[in-house]
Amino acid sequence: MNFIKVKIILMTLLLTVSGFSNANLVNVSYIEIINAKGDWLQVSEVIANDIVGNDMALTNFAIATAPNQWSSISGAEQSIDGVTAGSYQLGQIFHELTRGSTLTVTFNALQELSSFTIFGRTDCCTERDIYDIRFFGADSQVIATYTDVAPGTLVPIPEPTILALIALGIISLASRKPIIM
Numbered sequence: 001m002n003f004i005k006v007k008i009i010l011m012t013l014l015l016t017v018s019g020f021s022n023a024n025l026v027n028v029s030y031i032e033i034i035n036a037k038g039d040w041l042q043v044s045e046v047i048a049n050d051i052v053g054n055d056m057a058l059t060n061f062a063i064a065t066a067p068n069q070w071s072s073i074s075g076a077e078q079s080i081d082g083v084t085a086g087s088y089q090l091g092q093i094f095h096e097l098t099r100g101s102t103l104t105v106t107f108n109a110l111q112e113l114s115s116f117t118i119f120g121r122t123d124c125c126t127e128r129d130i131y132d133i134r135f136f137g138a139d140s141q142v143i144a145t146y147t148d149v150a151p152g153t154l155v156p157i158p159e160p161t162i163l164a165l166i167a168l169g170i171i172s173l174a175s176r177k178p179i180i181m
Contacts, residue, residue: 024051025113025135025144025157030106031057032134033118036148039128041066041096043079044086044119044151046105056111058082065104068097076103086122086151093121110138113157120151 035041048057056062057080064076073091083092094103120129129151135144146155
């Protein structure tokens with residue numbers, strides 16, 4: 001088999017393998033969530049999984065804040081308490097008082113996230129529950145944005161991966177002509 005064919009096969013194989021891998025969003029400091037429709041923001045639960053599947057948005061790893069809440073039973077902390085059921089009457093959701101407010105989930109330390117899921121209200125008004133989500137790095141710069149996310153949607157976090165970088169390195173090496181002695 002000639003060198004060009006080997007190089008083409010190797011490049012195709014490496015690019016195919018790297019396409020299946022899914023890296024993570026690294027150095028996430030905090031997440032901001034708003035209602036994508038400009039309606040009331042109501043969030044039952046935010047789940048931000050790290051690379052081993054731990055929910056780093058739970059209250060022992062993060063703090064949830066918002067400028068206001070509908071009532072004393074609908075505070076921001078309800079969005080990171082581990083309860084995905086979404087009943088307002090049972091105090092299981094965050095519900096904002098003023099339309100256009102932002103729910104912020106701030107991590108205790110920088111996180112490497114592999115997926116994100118958000119849950120909305122289940123006892124009423126589910127048509128409101130469409131979210132815009134922004135992830136911020138340590139320098140408060142936006143590092144990823146997702147729009148029109150529906151409740152319960154698992155959002156994988158795609159980024160360039162280690163496998164893709166390795167593939168580029170191997171392709172670079174494979175592109176050199178072999179030394180003939």
